Amino acid sequence: MIYQNLSFEQRLHNAIGAQEIEQVKAWHAYTHGMGYSKEEWDAIWYRGEDVTWAHFFGRMVGWDEVWYGSVVNPEEGYYERYCSHILNYKGASYFDARSVGCTALHCLASGVIEVAEDGMTGRSCYLTPGTMMARMSPNKRRNGGFLWERYGSDFAYDTEDGKWYYFHEHVCPDIGSEYGTKNWAMEMYDQAVTGRSPFGPPPEEAEGPGGPGEGPGVPEGGEGHGGAPGGFRPKKPKGTMGGPPCTDPGPLHNNASMTQTVQNTVPWPEPYKTLDDQNSYAPGHNDITKRYSALKSIVKGGVRL
């Protein structure tokens, strides 16, 4: 049986690892919620060629692709939102451009965590009943939305600094609507009848979710709704299903619908010996030794110590 022959020291290491994985997940939730992409990704992600981040639209592979898609790509949306806020709310300009107006949280619930027998990796699966809300918005109305997703995550232990880092993440959005008066069941029925998909329209149509950041959907290539006030937005590289470019294109998960059957895209982890294709949320990308020797931290100060 797995774990049976572990020494006390190994069990302690793994127990601490499981708790640290909870901490890393929570750090992600709060820093993502406040729009601090650089600080989030810099503090808690492994640097390596097999690092991946996946959503319904595809899987980004390698640290550079993940950094571009998760930090550079969505940050534009945060500043665009800030431009809107300072026009609509007189006090907004006193505050941090990225976090002002943010109150969304991908809450973490029902976590299942396993640390490998070899102590070098860990895996977690969470349900996230997310709160996608804001009191400030470009149309000066409150937004009271929810977004329920699932997370399948793999983590790597860094023997150099004794910390645990994200290695793989697979986000599976299931359903989103609004608290208050929305009839989300009727919405799904209408979508089934009209054929409109709630997530990820083709790139030539209106832009969908802005990648792994909160990214409000905005049109490109001109002024108008959502564009920077009085400004022109250049076209950004996109993946085949919208969102940032991905080495492994989607679809990797489907939204809830009237006809969608149960999906087990990110099964909860079982006890395991080592990260491999049978125990991974990114099969084929499991080599934690393929790591970069580049700067461990890009953002100095203020990150997780």
Place this chain on the structure above:
Amino acid sequence: MADANRTLTQEEQVWRLWDKEEIKDLLNRFAYYTANNDRRRAITELWVAGDENRSTASLGYNNGYYTGLDNIIAHYVVDAEARGFEALSAYSGVAQTEDNLGYGCSFVHTMNTPYIEVAGNGRTAKYIGYDCGLSCIGSPDGSSDSNFTFAKVYADLIQEDGVWKIWHLLIAYDHIIPAGISYGDLDPEAPWGADSVERACGDPTVRDVAYDALYGWVDVWERLPRPYYSFDNAKAYTADGKPACYKIGLYK
């Protein structure tokens, strides 16, 4: 400083593991006790008891802080009981007793997404969690004042006789969304006190902007727990630990 950089022994590592699990339990119990209206029990079992800690205890909301455990009890227990009896008085056929407090009401609090740092000296800890809840007050005519509530919960914990206790608590409401009403129809800049949940936070001992929900999470980067060695009052979840973002021009 040598202590601050010391590597923990294995036994100490085990205690740190245990500490974090105990702290999660503590805040989760607080959520249950509050939802069950077991408020006196929450104070007795979960909050600080020592004289010095009682005098420096704090319970904060968006609009300020109740300081000292006596003021916390007056608000969290006594005032809440008074509101409960006021709501109960609408039910003329129901005995107006403590056992029936909460008749027609439902309050739910959850604590999710915990992030905890235990001090290097092991005596205190800092916590952030998120409370997705419900606040429902029914009336005999079938109407109700029902809301989805969403709040960040910050806490300073301290050990008393080897048991973790709540010392400072800050419940920072992000959103209170009425059921059956489009949230978008509410005034985004409505002043504090616009709904029953906010009014239930009362008039704190120290009135202050502890959290301004309109501008969102501009406070979280400063307030997020970080590794630390010993308790620092300037970073406490109290009126003394006001983050810099609320000291600038808008709030001067």
